Amino acid sequence: MKANLLLCLESVFLGMGLLVLNPAVNPTPNGKVSDPTEPTSLQHVDSQFNLSPTDQRRPLAVWECTSSWYGGGFDGQTTANGEIYDMYATTAAHQTLPLGSIVRVVNPRNHRSQVVRINDRGPYIEGRELDVSYEVARRLGFDQRGVARVRLELLEVPTRPVTDHLN
Secondary structure (H helix, E strand, C coil), rough: HHHHHHHHHHHHHHHHHCCCCCCCCCCCCCCCCCCCCCCCCCCCCCCCECCCCCCCCCEEEEEEEEEECCCCCEEEEECCCCCCCCCCEEEEEEECCCCCEEEEEECCCEEEEEEEEEEEECCCCCCCCEEEEEHHHHHCCCCCCEEEEEEEEEEECCCCCCCHHHH
């Protein structure tokens, strides 16, 4: 148990150290560096949860994984936290992160990023760790391929379990 905790903490601090060494700017398609606070066409805000793709919070942990997206067949179905799934919302499914966690998903191929809220469980296909909504996949540029290697940056973990759907 202690070894697992130490390994986890070591990974978090290593990831944080790497972030300190990298400048906090977003490259633009023409190669120039842009101001991360300046809005662009990809910087949408989820008004209900105030999730901005330019959220500059320091991650608690960073790792890479394979992500896919889910859409039409699940649209309108109930998610693991009791919400109705909306394929155009900025949400995602993860098997182990606490429901309500906030994660920045970065596509390293095109440097697009989107902040999402974990509100469901999945994916249930071996080798995949994250299922994003169709809208998130579209914004990150892998909606046509269906699967992409992404970087996850854990920004926030809820302070208490999400139980609003039980009331």
